[in-house]
Amino acid sequence: MTEAEIATPHAQGGAWSFLVAGEERQFQGNTGYEDIIEESYSYDSTVGNYRRVSVGDLVVVRSGREALGVGYVEALQVLPDQEKLRSRCPYCRSTGFKERTKESPRFRCSPCGNAFEQPTVETLRVTAFRAHYGGTWQPLDGCLDKAQLNELSLSRSDQQSIKAMDRARTLKAIASRGVRLPRQWKVLDRGGNRPPELPGGRRRTTAAIRRGQDGFRRALVRQYGLICAVTGAAPAEVLEAAHVRPFADTERHRVEEGLMLRSDVHRLFDSGLLAIDSDLVVRIAPSLAGHELYSSLAGAPLRIPGDSPIDRAAIADHHAATVATW
Ligand SMILES: [Zn+2]
Known part of the structure; x- marks a missing residue:
């Protein structure tokens, strides 16, 4: 496969990596992220780059240590005026605190060093988004690690949930690892409604976790x-x-x-x-x-x-x- 062939099908458009919730995703006081990673990714207007993600963009879904899979954004749901709870440190108001599983009090704030049982909870109005890519999804199973993903990123920050990637170089890198994205894809007409879950979606997730372990x-x-x-x-x-x-x-x-x-x-x-x-x-x-x-x-x-x-x-x-x- 030549570079031109790899880049041709969807040479236009953006490319992003999405950080999925999990142990690696620091507790940032957010609630309500429920994604089947093989199907869709949810984010909201408090997340950097949220305006820039578009239908047709390439997305690499990543954990804190490696690439989990790749697909094209086939549909983008916009849910205006959603309520979102955000938790803050009661001492310094930072959202950069972490939940501890074994120690008490349950939360510790790294910016100010205080520990506490209950964060302060505030309600925000946000625009929520859900990017769907399940129709083109290809598991990557860690064939690109964190360092290789950083190499393909246009931003050096590790803190961003949505990071801009170099699209042509990312397509080339995943093709060289044996990944074959479909050439044809269609924009799914899903209106404003949440689409039905893929049958067996949970099973696919479980299978991916089992492979990865x-x-x-x-x-x-x-x-x-x-x-x-x-x-x-x-x-x-x-x-x-x-x-x-x-x-x-x-x-x-x-x-x-x-x-x-x-x-x-x-x-x-x-x-x-x-x-x-x-x-x-x-x-x-x-x-x-x-x-x-x-x-x-x-x-x-x-x-x-x-x-x-x-x-x-x-x-x-x-x-x-x-x-x-x-
Ligand atoms: Zn604090």
């Missing part, structure tokens, strides 16, 4: 992007972290002994039907000759960069043990 997979995604080492770029949902040495034998999770594989390829690899030879070329068991989908993979070079840390001895051991059964 696996440290071995996380490390491999960071190393290789969302790219199957045998078949190439694939959706995050079907990409797995494969152990080149059976995990039960080593009980280790070494990036050097891991490959990103599409789930069906992973099964073949673990079942002794697919191996990688010493030239890092794919070999397929003769018993699969009747399955064109898989037999056609034979002879393909492994799709990993030349400077990959892959443990060639582990690949050779797997290859020897596998082809001995063919």
Whole structure:
């Protein structure tokens, strides 16, 4: 894919990263943020850059440490004159205090150093927004980390929930990590009403969290992007972290002994039907000759960069043990 092809489909428009609520999002006295991160992001007129987000813009949803996913803004709901509660430190009026889970009093204010049980709560009138991008959403599963996101940002501030990104460079970076955004998208006519939740939206969220909790997979995604080492770029949902040495034998999770594989390829690899030879070329068991989908993979070079840390001895051991059964 050339840079021009990557940039062409939606070359116009802005690009943003949205910080999602969670442990990393400091308690800023806000309430009412309830988003399914794969579907939409809510913000209001107290947030910097709120006026600038538009339909067609690229958005990368991020946590405090990495990129979670990407999509295009397909619809933007505007909810004028909403009531919002904002909590302040009762001593210095700052909103920059944090909730503590284990200590008492429950809140501590870093600007003034006081701790307290109850913040002062005030009511604001704000314009609320909800940006919908679920129709184009692609999970990133941390294939870009915080430092890489900062590199693509147009602002150096870590405090901003909505940060401007360099659109062309961001599109290029995610494409190089195996992410394939749809070229076609339509502006959804959702009027002023909140759209129905996606069926299974919660399930998708749970699945993303489960994928993300696996440290071995996380490390491999960071190393290789969302790219199957045998078949190439694939959706995050079907990409797995494969152990080149059976995990039960080593009980280790070494990036050097891991490959990103599409789930069906992973099964073949673990079942002794697919191996990688010493030239890092794919070999397929003769018993699969009747399955064109898989037999056609034979002879393909492994799709990993030349400077990959892959443990060639582990690949050779797997290859020897596998082809001995063919
Ligand atoms: Zn204070």
